[in-house]
Amino acid sequence: MFRQALLSRCRPAQPLRISPRRFASFLFPRPQARNQPRLLLWATAISLATYLTFSPRTVHLDADSQPFPKPSPEDSVVDPATSISFPKTIRVPSKINIPPLSLVGLGVRTVSFLNIKVYSIGFYADLDNPNLMVPKDLSPEEKIKYIVRNTACVIRIVPTRSTSYTHLRDAFMRALQARLVKGKQEGTLTEDDAQSAASPMRKLKSLFPNSPLTKHTPLDAFLSPPTPGRPRALVFRDLGAIEHDWVATELVLNYFEGAVPSPALKKSVIEKLETFEAK
Template sequence: MSLLFRTLAAARSNACQRSTIQTVARRPFSTSASSSTRGLRSLLCAVGVGALAVSVSLGRVYLDSEQSSDRITDPATSIEFPKAISVQAKTKIPPLQLVGLGVRTVSFLGIKVYSVGFYADLSNVNLKIPKDMDPEDKIREIVKNTDCVVRIVPTRSTSYTHLRDAFIRALQGRLVIAKKEGTLSEEQEQAAASPIRKLKSIFPNSPLAKHTPLDMYLAAPVPGRPRALVFRDLGAIENDWVSTELVLHYFEGDGPSPPLKKSVLDNLKDFSNYP
């Protein structure tokens, strides 16, 4: 059994020793509209801009969110998503635009678990997306080359550990695919083991209340540095493979939410920023 498989199995095991986590106090969401209006080149013609602030202190990562009044509603759950959010960091990041959203359902009864939205910086100069590119390839180009946010909003109270276990299962699935396709080297596999252990440790054994957003911010690649994946109010991991593949799994096959994937594909069908 490979090192990364053993790490994934250990992360899922209830017998594993749990890391001691100091829970970061959650800051309330503001429902006030932004005082300024920015012109955004957006798939969805976003007008309002929220703020998603990122700061690092003593190894912890904090993300605050001020949401705009300009939103889109998931028709399956009535949960609202801002059309655009802004990440505040030392390096200026343009507003991230809502590319698509959808509901996650489970069992043959179609129980609604959460709504999920996908945001991205579509103005990044590193994106090369011609209009005739296949929409699925457009998704991969976006995830691999620019800032992204996956926002999960549960329809009912759940737990951080439940979501953590789902993330670990997703990585295990991506690992199987990568090894089958020969796209993951032994060196990459070994380098991913520690970030996966950290991914398990940053989630507290506590409830996640109904309609409380959980944001995953995937930073754009920076030459010479591992790619960061920040979990709102919890912490961050840094590894190119783990960070990118966890976001890409939302679009593998039907993904956890087929409506999300369909929404993103539909909105990207005519999008291009490259001749």
């Protein structure tokens, strides 16, 4: 009997059994009812912050966004270097009446010693503007500058392969910075003028989203005609606009002065304007 009692005392203890539900409750206790409103508030705030951070922000202009119509062969000119078609005339979608703009010239943009074709560029202008009185004694290069400074224009960029808006944005900013430095060195731009250009240049940089620009999708930069009492606007379709005489005109003139992005474009425009006389 003594042995039996001793064995019963030395018997190993039964393992502690905890149900899975209790184990989960032990590791992850349920919040008290009084904390539920606070948790809901935090979850809502985090969701809203995430949406505002990552949601796309597109600035739409006055005109409704419309797809670019494909020009017919008889109404277009093909860039021989890229086979990209440019309509002979375009209309800028707007709530105000903007006359049709005529294709003045086009050309390809190449990079590196391999001459990789990155995009084709078309230059449009309101050549039928009755107020555009181009002096007959101007050279073709001077006619380009006169037209850019005195009437509505469009620079149309059509990538030959998918690229990004930020890639084009960086090219625009480098061009403006270079022209800013050159203007100050040559004395054509005062320090006050350079300071006034800083804010619209920052705004221009902020217009472009961090998203792709797909192959053969045109990007139009519209330079508004001069209007008394108002600075000229440079409008990027579906992205936004800046208003500043120097920034707006100099970005367009960048395609025709100095180390131009496309020598082929400049040559094409010069050939067109050699015999051009305003009506």
